[in-house]
Amino acid sequence: MQNFVHTGNPLTADEWDGLTKNIRAIGNATVARRFIEATGPLGPGCQTVPIETIEGITEGYKSISGSRKALLTTSSRSSAIVPIISKDFVLHWRDLAEARLIGRGVPLAKAAAAASICARSEDKLVLFGHTPLGYTGIMNVEGRNTVTRLRWHSPGDAFNNFTSITRLLMSKGHDGPFAAVVHPHIFAGMHRVLKGSSLLEISHVKALLTAGVFKSSLLAPRTGMVVSVGKQNLELVISVDTSAAFLGAKKMNLPFRVFKAVYLRILKSDAICTF
Numbered sequence: 001m002q003n004f005v006h007t008g009n010p011l012t013a014d015e016w017d018g019l020t021k022n023i024r025a026i027g028n029a030t031v032a033r034r035f036i037e038a039t040g041p042l043g044p045g046c047q048t049v050p051i052e053t054i055e056g057i058t059e060g061y062k063s064i065s066g067s068r069k070a071l072l073t074t075s076s077r078s079s080a081i082v083p084i085i086s087k088d089f090v091l092h093w094r095d096l097a098e099a100r101l102i103g104r105g106v107p108l109a110k111a112a113a114a115a116s117i118c119a120r121s122e123d124k125l126v127l128f129g130h131t132p133l134g135y136t137g138i139m140n141v142e143g144r145n146t147v148t149r150l151r152w153h154s155p156g157d158a159f160n161n162f163t164s165i166t167r168l169l170m171s172k173g174h175d176g177p178f179a180a181v182v183h184p185h186i187f188a189g190m191h192r193v194l195k196g197s198s199l200l201e202i203s204h205v206k207a208l209l210t211a212g213v214f215k216s217s218l219l220a221p222r223t224g225m226v227v228s229v230g231k232q233n234l235e236l237v238i239s240v241d242t243s244a245a246f247l248g249a250k251k252m253n254l255p256f257r258v259f260k261a262v263y264l265r266i267l268k269s270d271a272i273c274t275f
Contacts, residue, residue: 009246010096010254015106019244022108023258027115027242031216032126035179036264037231040238048079049237049263053143082239083133085121086259087114093252114258115242124218126236126264127181127225135264138225138234143269145169150275152222158190159204165226165273166208174228174271179211182224187215225274233271237263 011019040046053076089110099106129137136142145168151157166178190202190213197204206213211229227234239261247255266272 010249011106011246016244019106019108019111023111023115023244024242026112027119027122027258027260030119030122030126031181031214032123032236032264034214035181035212035227035229036126036234036236037229038236038238039231041241042237042239044240044261046082046237046239046261048081049265051078051080051265052076052267053269080135080263081133082237082261082263083125083130083135084240084259084261085118085125086257087117087121088247088255088257089114090250091254091256093249093254096254111244111256111258114256118242118258118260120218122260122262123216125262127216127218129264136266137264138227138266138272139219139223139274141266141269141272145172145270145273147273147275150222152186152189155192155195155201158186158201159194159208161275162205162208162226165275169226169228169271169273172270174233174268176228177211177230178209178226179214179229180205180209180224180226181214181216181219183219183221184215184217185221186224187213223275225272227273228271233268234264234266237265239263 009016091107091110095107098104125135125137127137127139129135129140138144147161147165147168150161152161162180166176169176169178187202190205191200193199194201194204202213209226240259242258242260245257245259247257249255
């Protein structure tokens with residue numbers, strides 16, 4: 001007689017490997033990770049990260065002996081807890097039994113959906129922070145540059161806007177490479193031929209923003225941001241990369257959790273310009 005009691009991990013090693021590869025490919029496919037350098041995974045024991053805000057842009061001192069001190073100065077130093085992003089799903093015990101019977105593999109649709117939700121939540125955390133936890137994101141961090149009343153209607157508007165923004169960031173001592181994230185309407189509007197050119201406007205914009213131009217539906221219409229990328233300005237600290245855990249059988253069914261632990265550390269907020 002078959003025993004239907006689940007006292008431990010219900011999946012085989014191969015099934016877990018397939019599940020992990022699936023959720024990691026989807027859960028790590030965030031907009032943020034396409035232009036922000038990551039540190040980690042550092043392990044689940046990494047619950048806090050130090051935060052330092054570097055102020056001012058000064059040149060390194062020049063001397064023959066190199067004995068003169070040239071210290072970076074920080075305006076603040078604190079620490080933050082790395083938040084956990086998670087989404088649960090339930091695998092029906094008969095679905096798993098049927099998949100094994102016909103050799104189809106573990107049904108991964110629910111796991112993929114949970115990983116996709118976690119990816120979107122990570123982007124939302126990076127862009128806007130999380131008010132209940134007291135975290136800010138790229139779009140609302142204190143000390144960022146802001147520009148308003150930009151026009152996006154006519155061909156050439158986007159290129160002119162991004163030219164002005166990169167000039168502003170360079171005047172603050174940030175030479176790039178630059179990346180931009182915009183609302184999908186702005187992104188779509190750049191796919192038109194620029195007057196006096198045989199190329200799409202986005203081709204000219206990408207030549208200016210060499211770290212990439214990306215879109216996110218999380219942004220409000222006519223908004224976005226440009227950032228000078230690099231760990232000297234901001235980085236994504238990863239404690240736990242996208243993973244899955246079995247939560248223990250419940251009424252014969254198999255609940256799982258897709259989760260990750262990430263934190264956006266911003267060292268120089270004036271390397272960011274929002275609009």
